[in-house]
Amino acid sequence: MPFVRIDALRADPARLDALGRAVHDALVETIGIPDDDRFQVLVGHDGAHSTLRYGGYLGVDRDDGIVFVARTMRSGRGPERKRALYRRIAELAHAYAGTEPRNVFVTVTENESVDWSLGEGVAQYALSSAAVAEG
Template sequence: MPLVRIDTLGTDTARLHTLGDAVHQALMDALGIPPEDRFQILTAHDGTTSTLRHGDHLGIPHDDGVVFIAVTLRTGRTTEQKQHLYRRIAEEAEARAGVEPRNVVVTLYENTSPDWSFGHGETQYVTPTT
């Protein structure tokens, strides 16, 4: 936990992995996520069989360099922690992969402990009731 999904347009594998590293570093810095707690889905869309759509919502101009980052994690972070995470993701994505901060779009999806299973068909975050 958390589960991260990164979607880009026309990105090579090395850059996609670099973006994954950037987001994981930001999660460690801002939320204290441990280094080994890394679950990511990295997708580079080719613009033909799959693509990304973007607009200039809130007056922020996006272009084909846009990176969509969706993070699913357990509930409990403060607004300040989330704001720090957004800043760190934008900083790391720019420093490591050259993504302009205006092109970093992040969404957080929160859930609770019973919503996770990391294997064996068990809910590792839930105390067994036997």
């Protein structure tokens, strides 16, 4: 169950939707999350009241088409699956939203099952893990 936040500069609702679909489809294809496991925060910044900062770090020539994708998920995916995910997000962001791959900046934060509550004030994954361990 990933939680995704996408921030994009000067993005209208259609572009934000396309970026959200790109990230979700990449997660389904490369990580194997269920299709209905979609939890996203999509934020467009107008450049005046809110904005994004970026540079040319590591020789990547970014511009105002910048998109930050921050993904939090449970740990356990290896480096190859993560690399495939990053590549697929960039490909689909280009295909769906016209975002140049050089402008797709992705971060991953991993945590454990007990770090999630999916509603009702319950750590559902931790309960499932405890039941499996006891059973």
